[in-house]
Amino acid sequence: xxxxxxxxxxxxxxxxxxxxxxxxxxxxxxxxxxxxxxxxxxxxxxxxxxxxxxxxxxxxxxxxxxxxxxxxxxxxxxxxxxxxxxxxxxxxxxxxxxxxxxxxxxxxxxxxxxxxxxxxxxxxxxxxxxxxxxxxxxxxxxxxxxxxxxxxxxxxxxxxxxxxx
Numbered sequence: 001x002x003x004x005x006x007x008x009x010x011x012x013x014x015x016x017x018x019x020x021x022x023x024x025x026x027x028x029x030x031x032x033x034x035x036x037x038x039x040x041x042x043x044x045x046x047x048x049x050x051x052x053x054x055x056x057x058x059x060x061x062x063x064x065x066x067x068x069x070x071x072x073x074x075x076x077x078x079x080x081x082x083x084x085x086x087x088x089x090x091x092x093x094x095x096x097x098x099x100x101x102x103x104x105x106x107x108x109x110x111x112x113x114x115x116x117x118x119x120x121x122x123x124x125x126x127x128x129x130x131x132x133x134x135x136x137x138x139x140x141x142x143x144x145x146x147x148x149x150x151x152x153x154x155x156x157x158x159x160x161x162x163x164x165x
Contacts, residue, residue: 009081047137
């Protein structure tokens with residue numbers, strides 16, 4: 001079965017990174033909280049700090065990892081093809097420079113973390129068992145590549161002198 005360029009892009013830039021991030025983030029949360037009966041949103045050991053830290057660090061570090069990789073792939077003629085892939089809305093918000101892009105990705109991720117905390121507060125600030133929190137944290141960590149990585153790749157390619165193809 002042949003895949004379209006947009007399907008290949010989605011798999012390589014969203015599905016695979018989302019799966020990796022979900023497994024890593026869920027695994028870390030499992031290792032830290034598996035024996036706990038309740039992990040609270042607020043308080044001294046509240047998971048709100050974990051959500052904000054993950055929101056800031058994961059996208060910022062992702063930019064710092066993929067920026068040189070995608071630029072090198074572009075210069076070698078092996079960059080992810082964006083032909084036929086719609087430019088993500090967030091792409092225009094991302095500067096192309098290494099530090100400026102990392103900072104903006106971290107800020108966007110932090111905003112996502114704050115929205116998640118607000119939504120959880122709206123749901124009554126639920127406590128979760130350690131196992132449930134590990135699953136939640138895996139899903140939460142996995143959503144960042146789905147939401148942000150396509151915009152990162154497009155911005156990096158824009159900075160490398162290519163916007164598609």
